[in-house]
Amino acid sequence: MAKLYNQLTEYSKSDMYPLHMPGHKRRLMGEMPKEFYQADITEINGFDNLHEPEEIFVELQEKVAKLCGAKKSYFLVNGSTCGVLAAISACLPKGGHLLMARNAHKSAYHAAYLRELKVTYLWPEFIPEYPIYEAITPMQVEKALEKDSTIQAVFLVSPTYEGRIADIRAIADCVHKHDRLLIVDEAHGAHLGFDRRFAQNSVVQGADIVIQSTHKTLPAPTQTAILHVNGDRVPIDLLERFLHIYQTSSPSYLLLSGIENAYDLVEKEGAQLFERFYQNWIELLHQLEACRVLRFLPRKDDRNHDIGKLIMDTGKTMRSGQWLFELLLEKYHLQLEMAAGSYCLAMFTIGDTEEGYERLAKALLEIDEMLLAEQKTGIRANLSASLDAEFQNTPRDREDDENALFKAWDCPKVEIPLEKAEGRVAGEFINLYPPGFPILVPGEQISATDLEQLQKNLADGLHVQGIVKKQANYFVKVVSEKI
Ligand SMILES: Cc1ncc(COP(=O)(O)O)c(C=O)c1O
Incomplete structure (x- = not known):
C-alpha cells in the first residue's frame, strides 16, 4: 500500500517548483532531516483534500474501514481529541442530554461544554483490591437509560487509560434497544481486532462511532487518529460538519501518510x-x-x-x-x-x-x-x-447539578488558597495528568475528601492540572457567585 507516502517521495524528487505553502518551500530545513521537509506539502494538484476527499483519501480511508470492520473511517490529524469533540457534537443537539462515563477524557467534557449539554455521569466501580476504575458495565448503562428517557446518546471509554475493557457488545445491544447512539472512545485500542487472542474492537461489537488514537497503540506519529462509523444511525452530514470545524484546515501530509504507513504495516506484517x-x-x-x-x-x-x-x-x-x-x-x-x-x-x-x-x-x-x-x-x-x-473515598456517589459544567466554567471566579476550598464550587477542571480525566469538574462542590485527595496527590509530587503553585502555596479557582 503506502501509496500516499510513495507519491510524496516521488513528488519530492521531481522538478516541480513550489509557488504555494508551506513556507519552507521544501528547501529550508534548518537542522531537520531533509526528507522531513521535502515531503511536507499541502493540498496541491494530485494530492486530494482530506476535507473533501475524492481520490487518494477515499481509497485510503475505505481500506482502513475494511480492515477495521467499519462502514466509514476518517483520518484525523488533531488526535482522538477532535474525534471525540466531533462525535459528541454530531450525535446530540445543542442542549441535549448525554450519558457519560465519569472517567472520560477531558475532550468529552469540552464537547459537553461547547454544546451546552446536560450530562449524567456513570461512575465506574473500583476493581476489588486495586485503586483502579473498572470499565462501565452493561447493567449500569441499562439502569441509567431505564431511569431517564431524555438521554440521547451514551459515551464510554474502552479500553480505559489503565487497560480495562468494557463489554461493548452487550452495551451496544442495550443502547440500541433504547434507540440511542453509542460512542466509544477507544483512543487506547487502535490495536484491537488484529489478533484473535485480544479483545475485538468496538466497531465490530456494534458501537455507532468509535474513535481510536493510532499514535497511542499503533506505530503512527503523534496527533494521528481515526474515527470509525458503524451502521446507519449516525448523522453523517453533521459528523462531517463537526470534523471540518474541529480539524485543522491544513492537515499535515506527513501525519496522514504516517496513518497509512501504520495500517500498511499491520496489513503486511x-x-x-x-x-x-x-x-x-x-x-x-x-x-x-x-x-x-x-x-x-x-x-x-x-x-x-x-x-x-x-x-x-x-x-x-x-x-x-x-x-x-x-x-x-x-x-x-x-x-x-x-x-x-x-x-x-x-x-x-x-x-x-x-x-x-x-x-x-x-x-x-x-x-x-x-x-x-x-x-x-x-x-x-x-x-x-x-x-x-x-481511593476508597473518591466521591463516586456525589449527586451533581447536571447543568453546572458549562454555566460554572463561564462564571466569574476567584483564586483562593487550596486549604480554604472546602465547600466552594470548582471554577476550573482539576485533573490528574496523566490520565487526564477530572477529579473535579467546574460546577462541582469541593468536598473535604476531594481536598484531602488533592493535597495528597500534590504531596506525592503528581501533576495536578488546575491547581496553581505560587512559592510554596497552592491556589484553586472557585466560582465567585452563586450560579
Ligand atoms: C481515553 C482518552 N481519550 C482521548 C484522548 C485524546 O487523545 P489524543 O491525544 O489522540 O487527542 C486521550 C489522551 O490521552 C485518552 O486517554
Whole structure:
C-alpha cells in the first residue's frame, strides 16, 4: 500500500517548483532531516483534500474501514481529541442530554461544554483490591437509560487509560434497544481486532462511532487518529460538519501518510508483529509471578484487561506509585507512562523489542526483593493503608447539578488558597495528568475528601492540572457567585 507516502517521495524528487505553502518551500530545513521537509506539502494538484476527499483519501480511508470492520473511517490529524469533540457534537443537539462515563477524557467534557449539554455521569466501580476504575458495565448503562428517557446518546471509554475493557457488545445491544447512539472512545485500542487472542474492537461489537488514537497503540506519529462509523444511525452530514470545524484546515501530509504507513504495516506484517507482542507480553506476566510484594494487573486469566497495559501496584508495600516510577526512571532508565497514588503504568505495543520487556522484568524482580526486605523492617508501615483509603473515598456517589459544567466554567471566579476550598464550587477542571480525566469538574462542590485527595496527590509530587503553585502555596479557582 503506502501509496500516499510513495507519491510524496516521488513528488519530492521531481522538478516541480513550489509557488504555494508551506513556507519552507521544501528547501529550508534548518537542522531537520531533509526528507522531513521535502515531503511536507499541502493540498496541491494530485494530492486530494482530506476535507473533501475524492481520490487518494477515499481509497485510503475505505481500506482502513475494511480492515477495521467499519462502514466509514476518517483520518484525523488533531488526535482522538477532535474525534471525540466531533462525535459528541454530531450525535446530540445543542442542549441535549448525554450519558457519560465519569472517567472520560477531558475532550468529552469540552464537547459537553461547547454544546451546552446536560450530562449524567456513570461512575465506574473500583476493581476489588486495586485503586483502579473498572470499565462501565452493561447493567449500569441499562439502569441509567431505564431511569431517564431524555438521554440521547451514551459515551464510554474502552479500553480505559489503565487497560480495562468494557463489554461493548452487550452495551451496544442495550443502547440500541433504547434507540440511542453509542460512542466509544477507544483512543487506547487502535490495536484491537488484529489478533484473535485480544479483545475485538468496538466497531465490530456494534458501537455507532468509535474513535481510536493510532499514535497511542499503533506505530503512527503523534496527533494521528481515526474515527470509525458503524451502521446507519449516525448523522453523517453533521459528523462531517463537526470534523471540518474541529480539524485543522491544513492537515499535515506527513501525519496522514504516517496513518497509512501504520495500517500498511499491520496489513503486511501484522501476523508476526502481533504474535511477537503476545509472546513477549505473556512471558513478562509469567516472570512477574515471582514477585512477592509488588502486585500486577492483569491478574491471571483476566480477559477484561487490555494487552500491553501493565499496572504495577505498590499498595501492599510501604512505597507509593510515584516512588516506583522515579526509581525505574532514575536507576533503571525506564520511562513509564504514568504514576498515581499506589500504582504506575507501563505500556507495550507491537513497537517494543525484547529488550524493553527484559529490562522491566529484571528491574521489578530486583525492586520486589528490596521491598520485601524493607517490609520486614517495618519502616513507614502506615503508608499503604492511607493510600488505599484515598481511593476508597473518591466521591463516586456525589449527586451533581447536571447543568453546572458549562454555566460554572463561564462564571466569574476567584483564586483562593487550596486549604480554604472546602465547600466552594470548582471554577476550573482539576485533573490528574496523566490520565487526564477530572477529579473535579467546574460546577462541582469541593468536598473535604476531594481536598484531602488533592493535597495528597500534590504531596506525592503528581501533576495536578488546575491547581496553581505560587512559592510554596497552592491556589484553586472557585466560582465567585452563586450560579
Ligand atoms: C481515553 C482518552 N481519550 C482521548 C484522548 C485524546 O487523545 P489524543 O491525544 O489522540 O487527542 C486521550 C489522551 O490521552 C485518552 O486517554
